[in-house]
Amino acid sequence: MILSLPLDDGHTLDVRIRTSSRAKRLRLVSSLRGVEAVAPVNYNMAELQEFIKSKKGWIRKTSDYYGKIRQKAGHLESEHVLYYLGKKFQFKVVKDRLHSATVSENLNTITFHVRDRRRYKHHIQEWYRRQTGQIIAERLPPISKQLGLHYNKFSIKKQKSRWASCSKKKNLNFNLLLAAAPQQVIDYVIIHELAHLVVMDHSKKFWDLVATFDPDYRSHKAWLEDHAPVIGVQDL
Template sequence: MDFTYIIQRSAKRRKLTITVERDRSIVVHAPEGTSDEKIQQVVESKRQWIYEKIGHPQKYQELPHAPGKETVSGESALYLGRQYRIEVIKTDANEIQFSQRFLIPAKLAKQAEALREWYIGKAKEKIVPRVMHHAHQLGVDVAMVKIVDNRYRWGSCTVNDNVNFNWRLIKAPMFVIDYVIVHELAHLIESNHTPRFWNIVRAQTPKMEKAKAWLKENGQLLEEVI
């Protein structure tokens, strides 16, 4: 076997699954007590699938890393697919305001987490209702929706019908967010990337190809704090 993988065992997990993260790392999620030999057998049986995932051009294309920015007046930050100007203002307010630009209290400007927390709040406000909308349209039941901090995955679903979405998605256009949501929900119907799976996603998100292209071109920009 000419690749390495990380094993994560959990007492709550009932089924062994393999994920290939966006940094090409391979993670095996296994029920507690699963032997190394059993895991190796499963990984070996999935060798071709793993190679396909590692080489997936949409998911792993190398992109130039965007330069880091600071929360200073004149800079800009990405939100729902558009760049908006940052203005640092003197105010007694303790939170960031948004009105076609980011108004950041001076006392928060040097706190790297301030804008991140704003993004997370907006992700919960806008992404969760979209998940429920698409779940209704697809006729699937979702146990729980979580906004998570997972740098290398845009979304995931669990064996318990929970779905998780990366807070960084809130920087993408809504048609891209919809695509990622439907992609994960479709896994509740069809677990693998079969022709049926892609037909489900395409039917629910007509801009699927445009969304995949946007992520291919701009995915790394979403991973910047600003």
């Protein structure tokens, strides 16, 4: 049974009522799960309500306290999420003698085996670097051939605010976190950089060229803009 306690600010606070044969008198328990009133089996409802009302200040204070902890825990949980090929994965870090990573599509989890758990962010970064490197090595040559746009060489770099860049020497740089994006979005980034070999700026001429190779480029561009903060380009 749940008793809704009206608060001064218009909100209500739910107090779960649980009877216990061992309870000799009314008592309140506050925890991460919420506030619970433990009552003897033959409790009097009016008495219970009166008791809860008299403890309103305490209930308010402790539930605020646990509420903050819950929020923090939720925040930590969200930090254990990463994107890989456009999909959200939960990740786990386990201590092991050898470094490895296992991706489970079914369970939606990636497990990182690391020697030093304190350096897990570094390991995740290196994992992204390998994934991105493989994808670019696979996709860039055929796309370049197909478009007839030839680059010099490419590299995978840690870049804080850019997904990719193109130099005057026709060298292409890709952000190591690019593997977080869906395949079509990665292809768009490749097309975008190859198009810079013809038009260096972001003029209408440039976007028209991109559109001929990727008619859906607007939605791909939007995906990157929307996800840049959650993928945490600034974090890793």
